[in-house]
Amino acid sequence: MALVVPAATAHAQTPDNVWAPAGQIAEPLERAALAALPNGDALLIGGWTGTGAALTAAARYDAATKTWSAAHGLQDRRATATAVTLPDGRVLVSGGERLHDGYYLSQGGEVFDPATGDWSAAGSPLQTRVGHRSVVLADGRVLAVGGAINFINAMAETWNPVTNTWRVTGPSLRYRQYPAVARLKDGRVLAAGGGFTREVANADIYSPKTNRWTPVADMRVPRVGATAVTLSDGRVLVSGGFHYRDAAGALTHPALDSAEIYDPATNTWSDAPDMAAAHGEGSVSVRLTDGSALVLGGGTAVTERFDPATNTWTTLGSLSVARGDVSAARLSDGSVLAVGGSDSSRWAERLVPTVGPPDPESSSDAEVSSDASWSPAEATYGHPSPETPVDPEPTPDAVTVPGIVTPEPIGDPGPAPQEPAAVVAPVPTATPTPTKTSAGRLTIRSQRVKGTAVVVTARCTGGPCADRLTLRRGKTMLASKAFNARAGQTVAVRLKPRTRLPRRATSFKLELASQKVSVRALLKR
Numbered sequence: 001m002a003l004v005v006p007a008a009t010a011h012a013q014t015p016d017n018v019w020a021p022a023g024q025i026a027e028p029l030e031r032a033a034l035a036a037l038p039n040g041d042a043l044l045i046g047g048w049t050g051t052g053a054a055l056t057a058a059a060r061y062d063a064a065t066k067t068w069s070a071a072h073g074l075q076d077r078r079a080t081a082t083a084v085t086l087p088d089g090r091v092l093v094s095g096g097e098r099l100h101d102g103y104y105l106s107q108g109g110e111v112f113d114p115a116t117g118d119w120s121a122a123g124s125p126l127q128t129r130v131g132h133r134s135v136v137l138a139d140g141r142v143l144a145v146g147g148a149i150n151f152i153n154a155m156a157e158t159w160n161p162v163t164n165t166w167r168v169t170g171p172s173l174r175y176r177q178y179p180a181v182a183r184l185k186d187g188r189v190l191a192a193g194g195g196f197t198r199e200v201a202n203a204d205i206y207s208p209k210t211n212r213w214t215p216v217a218d219m220r221v222p223r224v225g226a227t228a229v230t231l232s233d234g235r236v237l238v239s240g241g242f243h244y245r246d247a248a249g250a251l252t253h254p255a256l257d258s259a260e261i262y263d264p265a266t267n268t269w270s271d272a273p274d275m276a277a278a279h280g281e282g283s284v285s286v287r288l289t290d291g292s293a294l295v296l297g298g299g300t301a302v303t304e305r306f307d308p309a310t311n312t313w314t315t316l317g318s319l320s321v322a323r324g325d326v327s328a329a330r331l332s333d334g335s336v337l338a339v340g341g342s343d344s345s346r347w348a349e350r351l352v353p354t355v356g357p358p359d360p361e362s363s364s365d366a367e368v369s370s371d372a373s374w375s376p377a378e379a380t381y382g383h384p385s386p387e388t389p390v391d392p393e394p395t396p397d398a399v400t401v402p403g404i405v406t407p408e409p410i411g412d413p414g415p416a417p418q419e420p421a422a423v424v425a426p427v428p429t430a431t432p433t434p435t436k437t438s439a440g441r442l443t444i445r446s447q448r449v450k451g452t453a454v455v456v457t458a459r460c461t462g463g464p465c466a467d468r469l470t471l472r473r474g475k476t477m478l479a480s481k482a483f484n485a486r487a488g489q490t491v492a493v494r495l496k497p498r499t500r501l502p503r504r505a506t507s508f509k510l511e512l513a514s515q516k517v518s519v520r521a522l523l524k525r
Contacts, residue, residue: 016352016353016354017316017317017351017352017353017354018316018317018351018352019303019317019318019319019320019338019349019350019351020349020350020351021066021320021347021348021349021350022061022066022337022339022347022348022349022350023061023066023067023068023347023348024068024346024347024348025044025059025068025339025340025346025348026346027049027346028049028340028342028343028344028345028346029044029047029048029049029339029340029346030047030048030282030324030325030340030341030342030343031047031048031054031079031080031282031325031340032044032045032046032047032048032055032079032327032339032340033045033046033047033078033081033082033083033093033096033327034083034327034328034329034337034339035083035084035085035091035093035329036085036329036330036331036332036337037060037085037089037091037114038085038089038114038332039114039332040063040064040331040332040333041060041061041062041063041114041331042060042061042063042329042331042337043058043059043060043061043071043083043091043112043114044058044059044060044061044068044327044339044340045058045074045078045081045083045091045093045112046058046074046077046078046079046081046093046096047079047327047340048079053077053098053099054077054078054079054096054097054098054099054106055074055077055078055079056073056074056075056076056077056078057070057073057074058070058071058072058073058074058112059071061337061339061348063331063333063335063337066350068348071112071117072112072117072118072119073119074093074110074119075110075119075121076098076106076107076108076110077096077098077106078093078095078096078097078098078106079096079097079098080095080096080097080130080131081093081094081095081096081106081130082094082095082096082132082133082134082144083134084134084135084136084142085136086111086136086140086142086161087136087140088161089114089115090111090112090113090114090161091111091112091114092109092110092111092122092134092142092159092161093109093110093111093112094108094109094110094122094125094129094132094134094142094144094159095109095128095129095130095132095134095144095147096130097130105128105129105130106128106130107128108121108122108123108124108125108128109121109122109123109125109159110122111161122159122164123159123164123165123166124166125144125157125159125166126155126157126166126168126443127155127157127443127445128445128446129144129146129147129148130147130148131146131147131148131177131178132144132145132146132147132177133145133146133147133179133181133191133369135181135182135183135189136183137158137183137187137189137208138183138187138208139208140161140162141158141159141160141161141208142158142159142161143156143157143158143169143189143206143208144156144157144158144159145172145176145179145181145189145191145206146172146176146177146178146179146181146191146194147176147177148177148196155168155169155171155172156168156169156172156206156213157169158208169206169211169212169213170210170211170212170213171213172191172204172206172213174200174202174204175194175195175196175200176191176193176194176195177194177195177196177224178194178195178224178225179191179192179193179194179224179226180192180193180194180223180226180227180228180238180241180369181228181369182228182229182230182236182369183230184205184230184234184236184264185230185234186264187208187209188205188206188207188208188264189205189206189208190203190204190205190216190228190236190262190264191203191204191205191206192204192219192226192228192238192262193219193222193223193224193226193238193241194224194225195222195224195244196522197244197522198222198244198245199222199223199224199241199242199243199244200222200224201218201219201220201221201222201223202215202218202219203215203216203217203218203219203262204216205264216262216267217262217267217268217269218269219238219260219262219269220260220269220270220271221256221258221260222243223238223240223241223242223243223256223258224241224242224243224244225240225241225242225280225281225282225283226238226239226240226241226256226283227239227240227241227279227283227284227285227295227369228285228369229285229286229287229293229369230287231261231287231291231292231293231306231308232290232291232292232308232309232359233291233308233309234263234264234265235261235262235263235264235308236261236262236264237259237260237261237272237285237293237306237308238259238260238261238262239258239259239272239275239279239283239285239293239295239306240255240256240257240258240259240275240278240279240280240283240285240295240298241255241256241279241280241283242254242255242256242280242281243256253280253281254278254280255278255279255280255281255283255298255299256278256279256280257274257275257276257277257278257279258271258272258274258275259271259272259273259274259275259306260272261308272306272311273311273312273313275295275304275313276302276304276313276315277300277302277304278298278299278300279295279296279297279298279299279300279302280298280299280324281298281299281324281325282297282298282299282323282324282325282326282341283295283296283297283298283299283326284296284297284298284326284327284328284338284368284369285368285369286328286329286330286336286368286369287330287368288305288330288334288336288353288355289330289334289355289358289359290355290356290357290358290359291308291359292305292306292307292308292355292356293305293306293308294316294336294351294353296319296323296326296328296336296338297319297323297324297325297326297328297338297341298324298326299322299323299324300322300323301318301319301320301321301322301323302315302318303315303316303317303318303319303351304316305353307356309356316351316353317351319338319349320345320347320349321342321344321345322342323338323340323341323342324341324342325340325341326338326339326340326341326342327339327340327341328368329368330368334352334353334355335350335351335352335353336350336351336353337349337350338350338351440460440461440462440463440464440465440485440487441460441461441462441463441465441515442458442459442460442465442467442485442512442515442517443458443459443461444456444457444458444510444512444519445457445458445459445490447510447521447523449501449523449524449525450494452496452497452500452501452525453494453495453496453497454471454479454494454495454497454501454523455492455493455494455495456469456492456493456495456510457490457491457492457493458483458485458490458491458493458512459485459489459490459491460485460486460487460488460489460490460491461487461488462487463487464484464485464486464487465484465485465486465487466482466483466484466485466514467482467483467512467513467514467515468480468481468482468483468512468513468514469481469482469483469493469495469510469511469512469513470510470511470513471495471497471508471509471510471511472508472509472511473506473507473508473509478495478497478498478499478508479495479496479497479498480495481493481494481495500525501523501524501525502524502525503524503525504524506522506523506524507520507521507522508520508521508522508523509521
């Protein structure tokens with residue numbers, strides 16, 4: 001299905017602080033990814049059109065003519081994916097889902113080359129994921145954090161554009177589906193909030209130099225689906241988002257109009273003034289050229305700008321329609337392009353904001369953050385300095401990561417950071433173990449309920465694998481089965497619980513005994 005109409009009409013110069021038409025796409029679209037291109041254009045990727053299945057289609061926006069044209073399609077259907085523009089101008093899109101049910105996830109990632117218009121495979125990530133964020137690091141690698149794989153918490157991974165390979169980071173042990181993520185000025189990455197069945201306020205910082213995550217101060221307000229932007233003074237604005245339940249306990253996803261600011265120098269959060277409107281599911285925040293932040297979408301037509309110098313919000317021109325699951329990007333000329341997020345409008349819109357003097361980092365590094373649950377245009381368009389070339393990934397610490405086992409320490413792990421309550425738990429000694437020693441590494445790729453059984457797929461790498469997979473609810477063992485796998489083989493292990501699974505999604509543990517790994521999973525019949 002095409003994302004563009006055969007022809008579009010160019011429009012007059014966009015006035016400041018007013019949204020002006022920017023061409024039409026073929027039909028209303030939501031949950032697409034949008035990435036800025038180096039020549040000032042933009043690339044629209046995948047999304048939903050209300051037909052049930054995600055699109056493989058892509059479209060290219062011509063900023064000079066304000067028109068859209070079809071681009072080469074993706075290799076896999078993708079909605080709720082993330083897209084980032086790499087330092088060399090290519091675009092990496094990763095994750096997402098083929099159908100809106102949390103099970104049929106898009107495979108791996110793909111890279112778009114604007115010079116040729118072609119897509120190519122982006123290595124093989126250890127996990128598929130949806131509801132995550134992607135951010136370009138200062139050395140040109142890409143960090144994917146948060147999200148879930150078939151309702152199992154997803155680990156954080158980095159992708160190296162030079163080697164086209166993915167590698168797991170040190171353990172990110174908190175549930176972070178739909179988190180707020182921003183790259184700090186010193187190159188570290190803040191991940192805050194998110195959650196799965198309830199919103200959380202905790203936060204962590206990732207250091208690319210040490211490949212470690214470190215817990216930091218909690219936010220003042222728990223929130224999921226919030227957006228984050230690093231401001232000109234180095235602080236981070238986290239705005240909007242939603243709570244899963246309202247005051248009466250109903251699952252209504254009430255949107256938030258609150259915002260707060262994290263200061264990495266003091267490891268403290270402070271309240272920012274409330275916004276003029278609540279920006280909930282599908283909201284987007286964009287760092288403007290002066291280091292201020294623009295917030296839009298999330299179920300409203302209101303657009304507002306936060307100025308860190310005065311600590312105030314200013315309401316700008318409104319969008320033509322309320323956009324919930326909007327996709328947005330800051331183009332190279334400083335204007336902001338918004339498209340999708342409405343079931344009634346095919347029009348894209350473009351805003352030229354009135355801003356102050358350029359911030360040195362913001363002028364060359366356009367950060368866009370979105371509610372990754374629905375409208376993942378999340379991207380940081382990073383340009384590494386000459387002093388930070390792309391190097392091979394740092395060696396991860398010898399730690400236990402959800403679904404991944406490193407059988408032997410790699411290098412000197414150094415002092416371990418203090419870890420929060422972990423998703424990974426040690427396996428009780430009572431769990432039976434296989435008689436054969438595993439020389440390889442096992443990755444739990446997915447799990448699903450089939451009839452009365454739980455089918456878990458696991459991949460063996462680095463040598464032959466032998467282990468015992470156990471399903472537990474609390475301390476009660478429900479099923480256990482030993483299995484073997486060859487190096488490079490993916491096996492399906494069928495577990496038959498002793499009792500029927502509940503009708504509501506309930507937390508269980510999947511344990512690999514000999515490699516001492518435990519992964520939480522939500523299961524229901």
